[in-house]
Amino acid sequence: MRRRAALAATFALLAGPAFAQSATDPAETVRAFYAADDINAVRFYARSLRALYERDRREAKGEVGRLGFAFPINGQDTEPDFARSLTLARLPGEGDRAEVRATFRNGGPQELRYLLLREDGAWKIANVRSLKGETWDLVALLSAPLQ
Secondary structure, eight states: OHHHHHHHHHHHHHHGGGGSOOSSOHHHHHHHHHHHTOTTOGGGBOHHHHHHHHHHHHHHTTSOOSOOSBGGGTBSSOOTTHHHHOEEEEEEEETTEEEEEEEEESSSEEEEEEEEEEETTEEEEEEEEEOSSSOEEHHHHHHSOOO
């Protein structure tokens, strides 16, 4: 039993950095966001996106709000090998703005573009756009009137 506890503690220590925003690499922030596997993980969102997301949750009052899907996977559920197909690539950017391309298979080939801003010394997700299949822009979706 102690051995299991020690292994679990060791894993937790090694995995810890994967769950935090990166100060130097925006792709690592996106990787940590995927590892958290929770669109409610607003600690990864820039202030502007967090405000839109939290407003949506308030206005939805426990119901489905403006997002009827999990945007990081561009769907409701994931294919069995989703995680193995995920690749992240930092695209050219400048200053306190960066873009990360996420490609994966989930109901077909998917490509998302994450726009990140450096806020308070860490890279934060400011917007996400889908470029393959059904296209959308997260900020535009969260800015639309609630139906």
